[in-house]
Amino acid sequence: MKTFKFTESVKMSLRSIASNKIRSFLTALGVMIGVAAVIALVALGNGSQKSVEASLQSLGYNLLIVYSGQPKGPSLVRKNTTNIAPSLTDEDLNFLSNLPKNMVLHAAPESSVSAQIKFGNTNTGGTVVGTNLEYPSIRNFHPVYGAFFTEEELNSRKPVAVIGAQVYKDLFNEGFDPVGQKIRINGIAFTVKGIMEEKGSSMTDAQIFIPITTFQKYISGSDKYALINIQAANMDTMRDLQKFIEGELLHLHRLPGMDSADFYIANQLDLLNTMEGVTSTFTLLLASIAAISLLVGGIGIMNIMLVAVTERTREIGIRMALGAKSKDILSQFLTEAIILSVGGGLIGIIIGVLTSYGASRFGGMASVISVQSVFVAFGFAVVTGLFFGGYPAYQASKLDPIEALRYE
Amino acid sequence: MIKIENLSRYYKMGPTTVKAIDGINLSIEGGEFVSIIGPSGSGKSTLMNIVGCLDSPTTGTYSLAGEQTAALNKDQLAEIRNRHIGFVFQSFNLLPRESAVENVELPLIYAGVPPKDRRQRALEILKRVDLEGREYHLPNELSGGQRQRVAIARALAVRPKILLADEPTGALDTKTGAQIMELFRELQAEGVTLIMVTHDRDVAAQGKRIVEIRDGQILVDVPVQEWKR
Incomplete structure (x- = not known):
């Protein structure tokens, strides 16, 4: 059978x-x-x-960010820094900018505040970011129309602005050439220099970039920076670089250790891992x-x-x-x-x-x-x-x- | 064909033991037509289950076509049932969702017959029981007599040595019952061994040999001519 x-x-x-x-x-x-x-x-x-x-990669490559404030664990890059008293100085920035190119490629200070932006009778909200010329390279974020501000404008504290794609959409009719137009940021007149490329993130695209010197003069009234962006030369040695910068900044700030530090460094790798x-x-x-x-x-x-x-x-x-x-x-x-x-x-x-x-x-x-x-x-x-x-x-x-x- | 020696079947019912069958000896030759008769509770159903290899004896021996069955396990018994025994039940026991021919094919599926042969054999047997034209009807589209003939065809499908019928006319009217008995006699003439359990003495008298059971023991075992009703 x-x-x-x-x-x-x-x-x-x-x-x-x-x-x-x-x-x-x-x-x-x-x-x-x-x-x-x-x-x-x-x-x-x-x-x-x-x-x-x-979106983390779009922030830029090999990014280290020195923040003002008490050290804590790895946190989101786009945290609200406006409530923390800036503690980073020109001395810190100079030190970081002058590190050899095989360690640090670029260093850009950054301070920001949310602001009302006005063109004629049109209003919108955005984040005004003061920074320097290194910023576009570090963040891999460039003007798509017009130009970023120049070194001359940075040095002479010119009221010029490069507006984000969303700000442009909010303030101007499509196809309107904004370069040379005057917009008002918290009541102060700025000349538009260019439009940044569109990143697709509402926060990123609602920024207005102005020279950090101008920011200090007209907006914050302080000569300190909220944070400093650093682009490391080599991804593999980012943690070593982080330790090195921590040590040097502690020394510059005359502090005994990271426990009492008035800054902390976020590492893009840590953020990515987190x-x-x-x-x-x-x-x-x-x-x-x-x-x-x-x-x-x-x-x-x-x-x-x-x-x-x-x-x-x-x-x-x-x-x-x-x-x-x-x-x-x-x-x-x-x-x-x-x-x-x-x-x-x-x-x-x-x-x-x-x-x-x-x-x-x-x-x-x-x-x-x-x-x-x-x-x-x-x-x-x-x-x-x-x-x-x-x-x-x-x-x-x-x-x-x-x-x-x-x-x- | 069937040799039963000193066979008993006890059931444990709590603390007491019920002797359903108590020391029976019975031999049935090939081609016989035996009616097993007795009141309900006499043990005739138990005897039927053992003869049909659905149940095993507690003591004693039962050999079927020369094979000792007491030592066999469940699957071996299933194989014996499939190969040697055709069942006909009082309530027909057809699968309601399968057509007549599919019901007849069932035992052939378990016998491992290939689908084509299966269908052909099932159709032939249905023709033999005069169900030509009803092959693809569902059981509920058939009359009681027709259903019982499908069941008989199914029992015959594997060409078993023994046809076991449990009250085959119990659910049928007298006329239809007589037709089924007529079919049984024809089958016997063709050489099929028939064992029929019934409590109906008229139906039993259609057999050639009467075995009367009471309280688990054989009371009478005589040719039908010598049986006093």
Whole structure:
């Protein structure tokens, strides 16, 4: 006697699934939603990770930032520095600017304040940033029209401004040439020199760059800097450079150690690592939520299969009387559970991929579908079917044919 | 064909032991038509289950076509059932969602017969039980007599040595029942061994040999001509 073939199990299962379409669909729905959720949520998590990385990279390369204020852990670059008394001096900047080019490529001071900007009767808000000529190179952020201010304008404290793309949109009609126009920043007239390229971040694009000297004269009234941007020459030695600068600045500020320092240095690598940590935790969190729904889907399968086994006790008895062995019955019910979970998984993949695509296309959310998550989710669905279908199938296979035949 | 020696089947019911069958000896030759008769609770169903290899004896031996069954495990018993025994039940026990021909194919699936041969054999057997034209009907589209004939066709599908019928006419009217008995006699003439359990003495009288059971023991075992009703 030949063994019961796998294809027979598949045929029987398909027939039984087809004979109760709504129930089969609802059973598979749990797995469907689970798999779709895993794929879509991981894609969104990955997407946010990628966009955070991209925005950190867009700050510039090999960036070290010396901040005024008490040292703390790595923090966001665009923190609010306006409430902290600037503590960085010209002496600090000169020291950093004059470091050899094989250590520091550029150093740019930065102080900022949020301000009202006016052109004629048009008003907008923005962040006025005072800096020097090194800034565009460090931040990889250049004028797209007109020009940045010049050394001459920096030295003579000229009221000139380079406006961000958003500021231009807010103040001027499209196509209007703003260069040479007078705008008012907190009531002081500035001549527009150029428009910065559009970075796509509302904060970045709402900045107005003016010479740091002008900023000190008209806006802050202080000769200190809120922060100094530094571009290191070599990424591999950034941490050593950070330590070195810390030591030297402590010495310049006549302070005994970092515990009492009035500045701290943020390292782009640390920020990147921190953000990666945060976003991968976020992704993991999303994935676990999704995994839970997959688990719930599996329990749904088990529930339905247990009901099916009870309902079909007599059928099982008949099959056994006609010569079905335990493993034939086991294989029939297990196959049914696996077909449901695999079918649900496949549809779930389609839904998940479409959802991720839709979220980025229509919802404006970054999503990056990871092939890994597709395989993991699908594999999990199969295992779910095996595991949660296994118990009911085993129960079915262990029925006593006499009892099963008598079952009403 | 069947040799039962000193066979008993006990059930544990809490502290007490119920002797469903208590020391039975019975031999049935190939081609016989035996009616097993007795009131309910007499042990005839238990005997039927053991003969049908659905159950195993507590003590004693049962050999079927020369094979000792007591030592066999569940799967081996399933194989014996599949190969040697055709079941006909009182309530037909057809799968409701499968057509007549698919029901007949069932035991052939477990016997590992390829799909094409299976269908051909099932159609032939349905023709044999006069169900030509009803092959693709579902059980609920058939009359009781037709359903029982599908069940008989299914029992015959693997060409078993023994046909075991448990109250085969119990759910049928007298006329249809008579037709089924007629079919049984024809099958016997073709060489099938028939064992039928019934409590209906008229139906039992259609067999060639009567075995009467009471309290788990054989009371009477005689040719039908010598049986006093």
